[in-house]
Amino acid sequence: MKLRFAAVVLLPYSLAHGEPRFTQNDFGGVGLLQTPTARMAPAGEFSLNANRTDPYSRYSISIQPLDWLEGSFRYTAISDRKYGAEAFSGDQSYKDKAVDVKARLWQESHWLPEVALGFRDVGGTGLFSSEYFVANKRYYNLDFSLGIAWGYIGNRGDFENPLGYLDERFDTRPVNTGADAGDVNTNSYFRGSPALFGGVSYQTPWSPLSLKLEFDGNDYKHEPLDNSLKQDSPINIGAVFKLTDSVDLTAGWERGNTALFGITFHTNFASRKAPAKRYDPAVEALPAHAPTTPLDQVDWAGVSKRLENNAGYKVERIAQRDSELIVYGEQSRYFYSAKGVGRASRILDNSANDEIDWFTLVNKRYDMPVDEVSVPRETFRAVVNNQQDLTDLHRTTELNRATPHIENTLYTQALEPFTYGFGLGYKQNVGGPDGLLYQLTADVDAEYRFTRNTWTSGVISTNLLNNFDKFTYDAPSNLPRVRTDLRKYVITSDVTMPTFQLNHAKQLDQDLFGMVYGGYLESMFAGVGGELLFRPMGERWAVGADLNFVRQRDFDQGFGLRDYNTVTGHITTYTELPFDLQAAVSVGRYLARDWGATVDLSHEFTNGVKFGGWVTRTTASKEEFGEGSFDKGIYISVPFDELMSVSTMRRANLVWAPLTRDGGARLNRQYSLYTMTNGRDKDAFYKNFEKITE
Template sequence: MNSSESLRRQCTCLLPLAGWLLTCSVHAQNAPTQSDFGGAGLLQTPTARMADEGEVGFTASRTSPYTRYNFTLQPLPWLEGSFRYINIANRLYGPSSLSGDQSLKDKSIDAKVRLWRESHYLPAVSVGIRDLGGTGLFSSEYVVASKRFGPIDASLGMAWGYMGNRGDIGNPFSILSDKFDTRPGRGNNPGGQFNSHNYFRGRTALFGGISYQTPWQPLILKLEYEGNDYKHEPSSNNQPQRTPINIGAVYRLNRNVDFSLALERGRVAMFGFTLHTNLAQSSGPTKLLDPPLPDRADKPPTQTPQQVDWTAVSKQLRDNAGIEVSKISRRGREVVVTGEQQRYFYPAKALGRTARVLDNQLAPGTDWYTVVSTREGLPIVATSVHRQRFDELLNYDIDLRDFRRSVEQNPPLPQREDVLYRAEPKKFSGNLAVGYAQSLGGPDAFILYQVYANYDANFHFTPNLWWSGNFSANLLNNYDHFKYDAPSNLPRVRTYVREYLTSSRLTMPVFQLTASRRLGTDLYGLLYGGMLESMYGGVGGEVLYRPMGERWAIGVDANWVKQRGFDQDFSFRRYHVATGHVTGYFDLGYKDVTLALSYGRYLAGDRGATIDVSRQFHNGVRMGAYATFTNVSAKQFGEGSFDKGIYLSIPFDLMLPSSHTSSANILWQPLLRDGGARLAKRYNLYDLTSDRDSDPLQDNLQKITE
């Protein structure tokens, strides 16, 4: 994930996702309820429970003086991650000259790991950290166990830090070292650093409680004992507490919406709601707007490949199978269709429709149908299906498991062939779209937003040489309130956001020429030059080695760029830099987890590495996180200390009644700063060659009949 894709925002809009969660029908009734802080829990405290992998949830809760907005991801069965904004209503963000009368905001990231599952005799046990890399205002660590007894789910844990502020129990780790006796002062972190000097230090307190599933299925009751006495709140914001016992209820309106109500501290009401669903189990709505499947011929066709009207077939392949055909050829008893997929996210769906179209045209004598997938003129993968076995699958003579052996994927190689049809290259394409971006939780305003219209245009001189343009109209925004310039000791390579978003209503973020080339069987190259993104123009190139059938790839990119003028026209500022990276991509062979490691020079001239870990589910949903560490100190970097973020990618195919090849990308980046900033390139070879990964085809092979 390229962190600099967030030029317009620190956090891409979560509202569209929240709306989708509200209407999504994926079964999530058995998901554990969320705590006030997000993540599986009771009220103020967590439990050891984990949701099913692929679960996501958005929780908002209000307990005076705190309002919490939490987003929770379950990328792995044993790992839960959350990020959060807390609004502290009775404290100001800062001096009025900076933030006016805006209330204080705090951001944090949490993680919880399950050590072992519940068994017949033993409880589930998890360990977690709240605010593991923030200011530390609400930082806490805990160990918690949960055991189910029929309709009652009981939890008991021990907490350090905020959740254990009562401090009525000594620290068990003191037997290892007396450094665990004292916890350093809270809130002395400039923000963004890992608070490792605090972890599991200081006195502790017990917490726990029960949740009771009532005979009325939608209602769950909660009783909780918390370890915080509210006498040590951040910013001396201490709160009275009549009792450490909290009571509450959750009403599950439907499979995806929960409402919570509680009495906390013996005196304060809490109200909250949670929107949740399981993205990994989602198959998307019925594709009512897709073209119908090609009718199967009543009688076997009698045309040989030389007799077929391939111009008409090419049009049908484009309209029904989504392939923009460049050529159709014959190799013995095999017909090969070469082209770029422009409609279907899942390769199997396009392959099945292609086979149906060809089957209706060709007489017996053709045994294999092959689709050579291309992207921007680059041949990526050749996928072949056996004609007779596909027909047997459609007739229910064999099942998918037997059919799977008759589908092959290979690197496209030059072979002797008879070209039956060569398409006239499509020169121009354009697309108009309206977008929305926002930043949350900054000192200037809680929400900074922009509504814009984009027109994307492409003109291909040849299949491997093309011009790309992006023209944007700023329809509505409030970034003129954005005054905070994120002071640091680095060149301002990213923090001129306000200037770039407000200097002109009509801008040209992209105006570039790109050339692609396959340099070898598994080697690809790109060259590009022009206005490469909204803030930088220049020249650059990339090379990627990605062996077919392997779970690794390695790429190198090098660029010389100059900072653009704020109007995003053809003008430049004085700052220029050479930047580039070596990146290794590794499929770890566990749960489709991919690790990307990059090392190189960033836009501010700092050098270092980016670690990106993500998990892709079978339906194409991806959850991930990244962190960048450079030779810039936390003091030089400024607030945030280092660049990091959490992201989520959801195929539009899972949200819309028509098929789409692209995805909605949601990035939560706590702070946009100058350190660790990368060039936001329009194209990168790893994405362009994504079809070299055979997992999406194999994981969704059932779609070959759709």
């Protein structure tokens, strides 16, 4: 039996920040109140923010993938403006979506300030768009900031644009009405009259409390949607109180006449300590001396059971080659492969006589040999017994491509064909006239293996709670409705079958993997398809391709099909970039029959937490795509191993996209060869090598 999870809730985990603390501004991102600063949160920081300053309610997510790069996704409700006519959206207030980004240009030194360049509302409606340079300098418990901004932050327009001397077009800034929602607004960058902004934050002697004083660069006479606001003073003041290590409360007085209240939940996924694995089985102690039982008389069935229960290996067979003991199996429990290897080595050391000098674990995925790890027995024993340093084991442990051996098979284990699990699922949709829509489900998944590399898998989902029945707005689309019929797929039936498919995978060559599949591939599409992946062992790049013929499913997600069908597929390159970034670039045909490319950039921390974002541009025009102009979003992928008191290989994937549209929509395939062959990433193994002793 296995547990299945599909969503995670951010909880206030303890995180001790060293002073000074870098707190969030009203819009999301490190800053004062209305304005940003050049400061950055520590890499790995995640913040969920909510605040109210009449007439704006702002909800934002801020992530810090690198120590010099900050990104935010924001959702703003403008309470004194309606989304549209009452017949269209009822009494819903206007909703605005935006993405912000800020990059540090250089760090603070003894004489020089920290300097950052930022863009607010890039790729959203542009109603709050702004570009700025800002600098910060610290003096004891005071942190001063000073910046220059174009657009919303600098709407006061203190002086003529100095860039106008280069080109007179910089003298005026195009008026943004939100009609080009989703554009990156490059035609407005650094245009118009800029203004100065700045302020100071003060960390009081009472550590939970910090104070803020800000000089606003906006005079609020040119607010979006002709919503001019009265400003009695450009000075804003505020206070941030650290309620717990992961919860901040903010109060302030802005524009000289309006109160601010806010709350921030934050944690650091890179530095926070994962919970102790209290529910993992205890590691086996090493024997004082190697056993003396001949290898052909060892209870290998019992060893196999221990390898599964304690080390997470579902054993296929155990073999001997000279002084090497080889275990072929599939790791099914430990996110850190070094941890499974170490536990397996302990078990083998307890079982094999002194004929054996090496333990080799061949890691397979659906019978595809992905990698093999070879551990020197004596060095491993010495390190575990604190007689040698871990670096000696690091240097002598080998991670290689799995290759065939001439060997003597000691034991073969029968395949366990059937597994199943339970979990919760969560869907959400934001950004339309209906506000936030959500669904919570109870899911049962099952897998039956006909052979080790041919299997069928499926999910049955039962609706527990949702408000999609309030979803009365189907967004206009000039493309085939491949995603915008979301409401109908959610509310038509309380019991659904999101997936049910037959799969076959195979290693075609030493670095080439293939897979074919067919059935009900996702909640909206059924069909057949195949994937190829070329991934050399230990290389920081790979190339894959998938091709699928699919047909749209009935709204009840049963066995029925609709008339729409298409061919979709992509060629994808995966590569490592400078600054510890990973890139996946896909080129091909999407579900709505549009052609284009998706660029996905991400950063993965040592513990497996990944922050990323994507942009898709296709042949679908702005008019065909609709609001948003093109597909984009941000995501966080968190190993459940970082959140739970028991080891698991499962992940929680949290995705925020401004809108659900038909353009740039990809098939949500259940299996990916790139993920299935992650054991070929040597960096991930050696970065967490210390887990081999746990």
